[in-house]
Amino acid sequence: xxxxxxxxxxxxxxxxxxxxxxxxxxxxxxxxxxxxxxxxxxxxxxxxxxxxxxxxxxxxxxxxxxxxxxxxxxxxxxxxxxxxxxxxxxxxxxxxxxxxxxxxxxxxxxxxxxxxxxxxxxxxxxxxxxxxxxxxxxxxxxxxxxxxxxxxxxxxxxxxxxxxxxxxxxxxxxxxxxxxxxxxxxxxxxxxxxxxxxxxxxxxxxxxxxxxxxxxxxxxxxxxxxxxxxxxxxxxxxxxxxxxxxxxxxxxxxxxxxxxxxxxxxxxxxxxxxxxxxxxxxxxxxxxxxxxxxxxxxx
Amino acid sequence: xxxxxxxxxxxxxxxxxxxxxxxxxxxxxxxxxxxxxxxxxxxxxxxxxxxxxxxxxxxxxxxxxxxxxxxxxxxxxxxxxxxxxxxxxxxxxxxxxxxxxxxxxxxxxxxxxxxxxxxxxxxxxxxxxxxxxxxxxxxxxxxxxxxxxxxxxxxxxxxxxxxxxxxxxxxxxxxxxxxxxxxxxxxxxxxxxxxxxxxxxxxxxxxxxxxxxxxxxxxxxxxxxxxxxxxxxxxxxxxxxxxxxxxxxxxxxxxxxxxxxxxxxxxxxxxxxxxxxxxxxxxxxxxxxxxxxxxxxxx
Numbered sequence: 001x002x003x004x005x006x007x008x009x010x011x012x013x014x015x016x017x018x019x020x021x022x023x024x025x026x027x028x029x030x031x032x033x034x035x036x037x038x039x040x041x042x043x044x045x046x047x048x049x050x051x052x053x054x055x056x057x058x059x060x061x062x063x064x065x066x067x068x069x070x071x072x073x074x075x076x077x078x079x080x081x082x083x084x085x086x087x088x089x090x091x092x093x094x095x096x097x098x099x100x101x102x103x104x105x106x107x108x109x110x111x112x113x114x115x116x117x118x119x120x121x122x123x124x125x126x127x128x129x130x131x132x133x134x135x136x137x138x139x140x141x142x143x144x145x146x147x148x149x150x151x152x153x154x155x156x157x158x159x160x161x162x163x164x165x166x167x168x169x170x171x172x173x174x175x176x177x178x179x180x181x182x183x184x185x186x187x188x189x190x191x192x193x194x195x196x197x198x199x200x201x202x203x204x205x206x207x208x209x210x211x212x213x214x215x216x217x218x219x220x221x222x223x224x225x226x227x228x229x230x231x232x233x234x235x236x237x238x239x240x241x242x243x244x245x246x247x248x249x250x251x252x253x254x255x256x257x258x259x260x261x262x263x264x265x266x267x268x269x270x271x272x273x274x275x276x277x278x279x280x281x282x283x284x285x286x287x288x289x290x291x292x293x294x295x296x297x298x299x
Numbered sequence: 300x301x302x303x304x305x306x307x308x309x310x311x312x313x314x315x316x317x318x319x320x321x322x323x324x325x326x327x328x329x330x331x332x333x334x335x336x337x338x339x340x341x342x343x344x345x346x347x348x349x350x351x352x353x354x355x356x357x358x359x360x361x362x363x364x365x366x367x368x369x370x371x372x373x374x375x376x377x378x379x380x381x382x383x384x385x386x387x388x389x390x391x392x393x394x395x396x397x398x399x400x401x402x403x404x405x406x407x408x409x410x411x412x413x414x415x416x417x418x419x420x421x422x423x424x425x426x427x428x429x430x431x432x433x434x435x436x437x438x439x440x441x442x443x444x445x446x447x448x449x450x451x452x453x454x455x456x457x458x459x460x461x462x463x464x465x466x467x468x469x470x471x472x473x474x475x476x477x478x479x480x481x482x483x484x485x486x487x488x489x490x491x492x493x494x495x496x497x498x499x500x501x502x503x504x505x506x507x508x509x510x511x512x513x514x515x516x517x518x519x520x521x522x523x524x525x526x527x528x529x530x531x532x533x534x535x536x537x538x539x540x541x542x543x544x545x546x547x548x549x550x551x552x553x554x555x556x557x558x559x560x561x562x563x564x565x566x567x568x569x570x571x572x573x574x575x576x577x578x579x580x581x582x583x584x585x586x587x588x589x590x591x592x593x594x595x596x597x598x
Contacts, residue, residue, distance in 0.1 A: 094431040094455040101454065102404030109401050112414070114562045121554040123547040123563045132393040133571045151450050155400065156393040248422040255420040263413045264422045272432045 002285060003038045003061070006278075007045040007068075014278020021285060032058060041066060041288070043281060050074035056083075064294065066284055068277055070096070070144070071219055072298045073192045085299035086284065089143055091276045096242075097147035099263065100187055100217045103240030104152065105131060106261055107213040108185060129184070129211065132156030137183040139199070140190030140218065141170050148187050157185070164195065173199070180207040185215070192219035202227035205237065213238050220245030225254065232257045242266065301584060302337045302360075306344040306367075313577020320584060331357060340365060340587070342580060349373035355382075363593065365583055367576055369395070369443070370518055371597045372491045384598040385583065389442060390575045395541075396446035398562065399486055399516045402539030403451065404430060405560055406512040407484060428483070428510065431455030436482040438498070439489030439517065440469050447486050456484070463494065472498070479506040484514070491518035501526035504536065512537050519544030524553065531556045541565065 004023045006012050012023045024033050028045045032055070041064045044051065056062065056079055065079055068088040075085055106112070108129050117124050134157050138145045141163035149159045160179065166172035171179075173195075186208065190196050200214065201224040208214070216223050220243045231237040238259035247265065249255060254262065280295070287294050303322045305311050311322045323332050327344045331354070340363045343350065355361065355378055364378055367387040374384055405411070407428050416423050433456050437444045440462035448458045459478065465471035470478075472494075485507065489495050499513065500523040507513070515522050519542045530536040537558035546564065548554060553561065579594070586593050 095429045098404060098430050098454045099408060101400070101450075102408050102410060105397060105401035106405060106410060109398060109565075111401060111405060111410075111560070111562070114565070115411070115414070115560070117563065118554065118559075118561045121548075121550075123549070125563045125565050127572075128565065130394045130571070131397050147453060151400075151453050154446060154450050154453070155397045249420075250422070251420075255417065260417075261410070261414070262417045263410070264416065264424045266408075266413070266424050266427065272429070273426075 002040055002289065003035070004041045004043070004281065004285065005033065005036065005039040006043040006281065008274055010274035011043065011278045011281065014275045015282050015285075020289070037061070040064070041281070041285065043068060043277070050078055053078065056080070063288065064284060066281055070142070071191055073219065076299050079299075084294055084297055086294055086296040087298045088277065088280070089296050091273055091280060093143035094147065095273065096189075096217050097144045097151070099242060099266065100144065100148045100189065100215055101151050103215045103217075103242070103261055103263070104136075104148075104185055104187060104213060107215070107238050107240050108134065112261070130156075131185070134158070134184040135182050136160070136185040136187065137162060137176065137179070138187045138189060139196075139222075140188070142189065142191075144217065145187070145189040148189060152185075163190070164193075180204060181209060183208060183212060185213045188214070188216040188218045188222050190218055190222065192222055196222050198222070198224055200224065200228075202230075205231050208237060210236050211238070213240070215240045217242045219243055220247050229253055229257055232259050235259065301339055301588065302334070303340045303342070303580065303584065304332065304335065304338040305342040305580065307573055309573035310342065310577045310580065313574045314581050314584075319588070336360070339363070340580070340584065342367060342576070349377055352377065355379070362587065363583060365580055369441070370490055372518065375598050378598075383593055383596055385593055385595040386597045387576065387579065388595050390572055390579060392442035393446065394572065395488075395516050396443045396450070398541060398565065399443065399447050399488065399514055400450050402514045402516075402541070402560055402562070403435075403447075403484055403486060403512060406514070406537050406539050407433065411560070429455075430484070433457070433483040434481050435459070435484040435486065436461060436475065436478070437486045437488060438495075438521075439487070441488065441490075443516065444486070444488040447488060451484075462489070463492075479503060480508060482507060482511060484512045487513070487515040487517045487521050489517055489521065491521055495521050497521070497523055499523065499527075501529075504530050507536060509535055510537070512539070514539045516541045518542055519546050528552055528556055531558045534558065 001022045005026050024035050026033050039059050040061050043066045062083050064084050066086045070089045072087045110128050136152050136157040136159045138149045138161045141161050149161050153159050161170045162176040163170045205227050225245050240261040242263045300321045304325050323334050325332050335357050338358050339360050342365045361382050363383050365385045369388045371386045409427050435451050435456045435458045437448045437460045440460050448460050452458050460469045461475040462469045504526050524544050539560040541562045
């Protein structure tokens with residue numbers, strides 16, 4: 001019997017339970033289940049940032065940690081060499097890309113202004129910026145960044161995609177640096193690494209043109225919160241954050257910053273994600289049982 | 300000399316004034332310029348719904364009325380047979396498509412909920428619907444409808460496009476009718492005609508599933524305002540209207556309807572439209588001077 005541990009009933013239900021597979025549940029905020037010591041594939045609880053090595057030592061038979069998130073930064077280097085770490089890339093990609101597009105359009109078309117007019121019962125058309133004709137930089141060439149770039153191109157934006165290593169159609173950070181001053185929109189969709197931490201900092205933000213929009217759907221620490229706050233308060237830039245640094249926010253100046261749309265890490269949290277997660281776990285089990293390479297291996 | 304009359308300096312400036320072309324200005328809300336009697340190509344003031352036949356009689360040399368709007372309904376049949384009526388299709392297409400996408404995503408991801416949480420300083424993730432996995436019907440297969448369909452397909456929606464005449468990949472209204480009950484989103488992007496007036500009426504709306512989203516970027520009277528109001532107040536449907544019936548709104552129940560985003564006919568009103576309008580006028584002048592067929596002829 002192959003033992004799998006997942007954090008939600010809906011994911012468990014999305015896995016077809018073959019005779020050779022046993023699925024146990026470890027819900028968010030609960031202690032580990034009794035049968036944890038037999039677990040071979042672990043899908044950790046969602047709200048668990050990472051595990052301690054002591055906790056991991058409770059699972060001597062563990063072969064795979066399958067994350068539900070596209071990012072895997074807190075887990076890297078944590079598990080013993082015998083354990084393969086796999087990201088949840090693809091589970092939330094389309095949903096996060098769609099929230100990024102929603103946020104870009106919300107900010108560049110200034111929908112909040114129409115919501116205020118609606119509250120005041122004022123019919124007041126006026127000309128606003130549009131994504132058509134805008135320059136957009138997408139930082140990150142993965143599933144999310146690729147979808148955002150495709151969509152905004154169809155809507156008439158001139159899009160550049162930036163990634164660690166330049167390749168056909170993709171700029172390196174060094175190639176991109178001189179172009180920052182031309183970008184009306186920046187979408188952050190790159191993993192958090194030592195290189196990307198603080199990448200969108202004071203200098204980067206200061207180089208953006210007036211009225212530029214910064215959207216972060218990746219990880220909070222890629223954007224320098226204090227530098228962004230200063231630009232928001234000056235009215236020069238606007239932003240949409242699905243992720244923040246710190247996160248979650250409690251009594252933080254971001255709550256009251258002007259020109260900001262805050263969506264509390266809900267990029268991937270759209271209905272149907274459990275089915276996509278279950279399907280991925282199911283495929284990974286198949287790979288293990290057939291001794292095939294796993295998908296989404298990150299460590 | 301070929302005489303052109305346009306309503307905005309920015310459009311005039313976007314037309315290259317060849318030696319043979321003379322451009323006069325007729326701004327919104329102003330009386331017709333003195334030289335109106337020589338005008339051969341008229342771009343009417345934007346806020347002018349249509350002209351009277353008396354006003355048109357002031358321009359005995361008029362050959363072409365070039366509208367700035369994609370819709371041309373108030374002008375049809377108004378001018379003498381000798382005058383060609385051309386729509387502004389293409390001037391506002393990308394901009395209107397982008398606002399339609401913004402509105403669809405705003406409503407299906409319930410961004411207003413996060414704006415309320417932000418005002419209350421509440422960090423409260425939660426699962427919402429997404430366009431990925433949703434069924435979307437786009438009514439209208441023109442420039443705007445086509446772009447909306449392409450974008451939402453990339454974002455993972457299952458899209459059907461409906462037009463007067465069925466063709467490859469496009470359903471007729473009769474073919475579409477049995478599918479209304481499956482649509483999570485309906486985007487209205489079809490011209491106002493005798494057939495489309497009231498098309499999204501009480502029966503159509505009642506057939507939609509719970510929590511469906513109706514977005515109208517075409518013309519107000521295609522959607523039955525009272526039937527929509529009833530569905531919004533019951534909480535069953537949500538909507539985004541860029542156009543309304545009546546329009547503009549003054550002291551109307553739509554202002555206070557729940558589950559509604561109102562953007563006061565700003566679909567095409569994004570920066571850069573005057574350049575696109577000027578380019579179209581310039582091309583039309585070229586066609587006239589070279590005795591070629593005009594673009595966007597509607598009557």
